[in-house]
Amino acid sequence: MKNYISILKKSKLFAGVGDDEISSMLSCLGARLFTYKKGEYVFRQGEHINDIAVTLEGRLHVQKDDYWGNRSILAEITVGELFGEAYVSPEGSTLINDVVAIEDSAVIFFDVRRVITTCPSACRFHSIVVQNMFFAISEKNRKLVQKIVHISKRTTREKLISYLSEEAKSQNSASFTIPFNRQQLADFLSVDRSAMSNELCKMRDDGLIEFKKNSFKLLQ
C-alpha cells in the first residue's frame, strides 16, 4: 500500500492533501486495494456498488455491450482517476455499464458513505476530499457532454473531426496521440470500424489530416 501514496497524492480525489493525512484517512475511508489482469472486470452491469474507486495502475474502460454484441466505450479511466461516483445515490441505483481493465491494473476502493458523511470530529482534510470528489464528478459530467457532442454529429467524418479537434485542443497541439486503437475509437464514436478506417483515409487523401497508428496531425 505504502508505495501508492504518491499516486494517490496526485489523484483528483486527494489533490491538496498531504502524505500523512492520506495515510491516516485510508482506514477512516475504508480503503481496500485490488489488482486486475488485463481483460478482467472491475464492475459489472447490474451490480449494486457502495464504493468509489481510484485507479492506481493501468487503464480501464467504462463500456457497454448490447444484446447484439455491439460495444460502446463510454469513457477511459487512467491512473489517478476516480470512478463509480456516479452510482452514489440515496435510492442505491445499479450499474448500467461494465468497467474492464484493458491493462493490468490496480484499483483502490473507498466506502462511499464514509466519504460523503464528514464525521464532525474527524480529519480536517475530509471536507477537501468531498470537494475534490465533487469537482471530479463535475468534470466527468462535462466529458460525457463532450462525448455526446461528438457522437451527435450525423456523419462519420463530422464525428472524427469533432473528436480529433477536441483532442488537439486539449493537448494544445495540432499533433497529438489518442488513447484508442481503431476498434476502440470506432466503439467510442459509435461507428463501424471499417467504415471509419475508410473515412480516415479519405480525410487524409483530402489533405485534412495525417496519421500513423494512434498519432494524428490536423492540417491547415
Added chain:
Amino acid sequence: MKNYISILKKSKLFAGVGDDEISSMLSCLGARLFTYKKGEYVFRQGEHINDIAVTLEGRLHVQKDDYWGNRSILAEITVGELFGEAYVSPEGSTLINDVVAIEDSAVIFFDVRRVITTCPSACRFHSIVVQNMFFAISEKNRKLVQKIVHISKRTTREKLISYLSEEAKSQNSASFTIPFNRQQLADFLSVDRSAMSNELCKMRDDGLIEFKKNSFKLLQ
C-alpha cells in the same frame, strides 16, 4: 420569493431541509431570482458561470447548435431540477452548451462557492445541501450515460426502442407520455425528424408500438 419556498422544499437541492431553514439559507447562499420568457436564453455557450440554478417554474432545454445549425438537445430540465453544477471546477471551465427556456420560466441562482464551502459556524443543514447537490449531479451523470446508450445505437429504430423502453421502464407502464415533440425527440436522439417520423410509423405498422402525439404505448 415567498411562494417559491414550497417548490424549493420539493427540489432535489433542498430535499430534507425544512421551510424555515430554506428561508434562512437563501441569503447565505446568495440566492437571486430571475424569470425568462419562452425562447429566452438562461445560459449561453462560452459563458463563465459561478452559479448553480434551480428551476422554479417552466421548463428548460440544455442544447447545442453546431456551425451548420444542427441542434442537439442534451437534456430537459423540469421544475425543481438543478443545473449548472457541472461547471463547478477549480479551473473555472466555460459552458459548452446553451440553456434555453422552452416555456415561460422562473429560475433561482445560488453562488456555488458559498454552497460547496460549508462555513464552520453556519447552518447545520448546509451539509445536507452539499450531499443533495452531490446526489443530483450523480443522477445527471447517469442520465447522460443513459442518453449515450440510446444514441450509440446504430439505427433510428434501435434508438427509438432504446429510448421508449427506458421511458416505459421509468414510468412503470407500457403506456406513457414523453416530454418531447417530434422535432425535439429527433434532436434528442440525434436523427433527422422526417426519417424518424417515418420509422415511428413503420414500427406502428409492424405492431411494435401505438402512439398519438406524445403518448406512446409499447405492445407485446
Added chain:
DNA sequence: CACTTTCTGTTGTAAAAACAACCGATTTGT
C-alpha cells in the same frame, strides 16, 4: 525465428439515413 494473433486498410453490396419538398392537421395569436 517461425508462428499466431491482432490490427488496419480495402473493396463491394445492401441497408439505412439524410435531405428536400410538400401537404394536411393542429395549434397559436389577435
Added chain:
DNA sequence: ACAAATCGGTTGTTTTTACAACAGAAAGTG
C-alpha cells in the same frame, strides 16, 4: 373566428453507413 405559424406524416432521391470478407502489416509468443 380567421390568418399565421407550427407540427407531423409522406415520398423520392442522394448520400452515407453498416456489414462482410479479405489481405497485408504489425505485434506478441514460444
